[in-house]
Amino acid sequence: MQGIKELFKIGRGPSSSHTLAPERACKLFLEVNGTYPGYLVELYGSLSLTGKGHHTDKIIEETLGGNCKVVFKLDWDESFPNGFYIYGLDTNGNKQVKWTVFSIGGGSIQIKEHPVNYNDEVYFETSLEEIYQVCEKNHETLMEYAQRHESDIRTYLSDILDAMCACVKRGLSEEGMLPGELQMRRSAHDLYLQGLHANMSDQRDIRLMSYAYAASEENAAGHTCVTAPTLGACGVLAAFMYYAYNDCEITREKCIDALIIAGIFGNVVKTNATISGAVGGCQAEVGTAVSMTAAACAYLEGLQPSQIEYAAEIGMEHNLGLTCDPVLGYVMIPCIERNAVGVRRAVDSANLAKYLSRVRSHLVSFDMVVETMKDTGSQLPRSLRETAEGGLAKEWEK
Numbered sequence: 001m002q003g004i005k006e007l008f009k010i011g012r013g014p015s016s017s018h019t020l021a022p023e024r025a026c027k028l029f030l031e032v033n034g035t036y037p038g039y040l041v042e043l044y045g046s047l048s049l050t051g052k053g054h055h056t057d058k059i060i061e062e063t064l065g066g067n068c069k070v071v072f073k074l075d076w077d078e079s080f081p082n083g084f085y086i087y088g089l090d091t092n093g094n095k096q097v098k099w100t101v102f103s104i105g106g107g108s109i110q111i112k113e114h115p116v117n118y119n120d121e122v123y124f125e126t127s128l129e130e131i132y133q134v135c136e137k138n139h140e141t142l143m144e145y146a147q148r149h150e151s152d153i154r155t156y157l158s159d160i161l162d163a164m165c166a167c168v169k170r171g172l173s174e175e176g177m178l179p180g181e182l183q184m185r186r187s188a189h190d191l192y193l194q195g196l197h198a199n200m201s202d203q204r205d206i207r208l209m210s211y212a213y214a215a216s217e218e219n220a221a222g223h224t225c226v227t228a229p230t231l232g233a234c235g236v237l238a239a240f241m242y243y244a245y246n247d248c249e250i251t252r253e254k255c256i257d258a259l260i261i262a263g264i265f266g267n268v269v270k271t272n273a274t275i276s277g278a279v280g281g282c283q284a285e286v287g288t289a290v291s292m293t294a295a296a297c298a299y300l301e302g303l304q305p306s307q308i309e310y311a312a313e314i315g316m317e318h319n320l321g322l323t324c325d326p327v328l329g330y331v332m333i334p335c336i337e338r339n340a341v342g343v344r345r346a347v348d349s350a351n352l353a354k355y356l357s358r359v360r361s362h363l364v365s366f367d368m369v370v371e372t373m374k375d376t377g378s379q380l381p382r383s384l385r386e387t388a389e390g391g392l393a394k395e396w397e398k
């Protein structure tokens, strides 16, 4: 299993697969191959079908600079559904070097011609059951387990916590229109103000959702956010952490613990299923984010490891089958609202696990629900996996 650091990345929105991954690949291309008089980049799969709305072409042109042409193509027959070719061109436009890049979710990349090793396979264990067994055998907590494998994880996650909070804070103060054809007005600020005057029972919920709106609107605007596990789903965990750190004044150390817990659950999903909407639909993105956040919330509630697992399992189970159908390819509808609903669902999952586990033990394991998510994703039609060809995206076009 890869390091938690590779799961939480700071980058520019609106999509980890469509902006962060191409930006990373293009930077690495220049680093490894040097500069060329020209570049040709061919986008395929979801990158081609929703790349315009996700600003993929813009970020590639900006990163490679100079004479760069980006084309959207459909006849991709590589092994992974979402990817692109980068060509370095000579002064006559002849192709000199070619990279085949797969955008595998959450901003992570694989390059056929140049294997990348982003602190790869740090953990031997791959399932939650294995991780729990090791912790039991060594008499260690999940935090000690993570620190044993990634010694600098706390410092790294301290920066991640700051980046998440900064993103929410910025999003709350911004007003006006989001970029793009949808002509969507930012809502986080107004939602937050409404939350202040809501009745007692609604106050926390509206505040939490306004935080998710704030982070997701920052992402939609192409600003800096944190993958958790992706940029499209960045609002769920960021909203909860902002709430915990700022509103509940939970200590930084405890918040870092919660991020470690969330990271372990997200990593199990990433390793055994997928966190890419183009592969598994939105259950892989917002579903995973809800699961991670439910685990973090359960930890901060003081629940035991089996109850934390229960919370994460509930969070994923009730997102199974969630499709990815971004209208006009923008990470706005249904994405922003979905992040807001997601953070509520995560808190509810932790609460349900807390009280239900006093009545009976859970029957579905986290590993089982992750397998189910993978299988369900493989059965989703392509039109509902980040192609903007089905669901809401299709209805909108009618």
Ligand code: SF4
Pocket (backbone or CB within 6 Å): 232, 233, 277, 281, 282, 283, 285, 286, 323, 324, 325, 326, 331, 332, 333, 334, 335, 338, 386
């Ligand atoms: S619908 Fe979900 S998976 Fe698809 S772009 Fe939006 S947030 Fe990402």
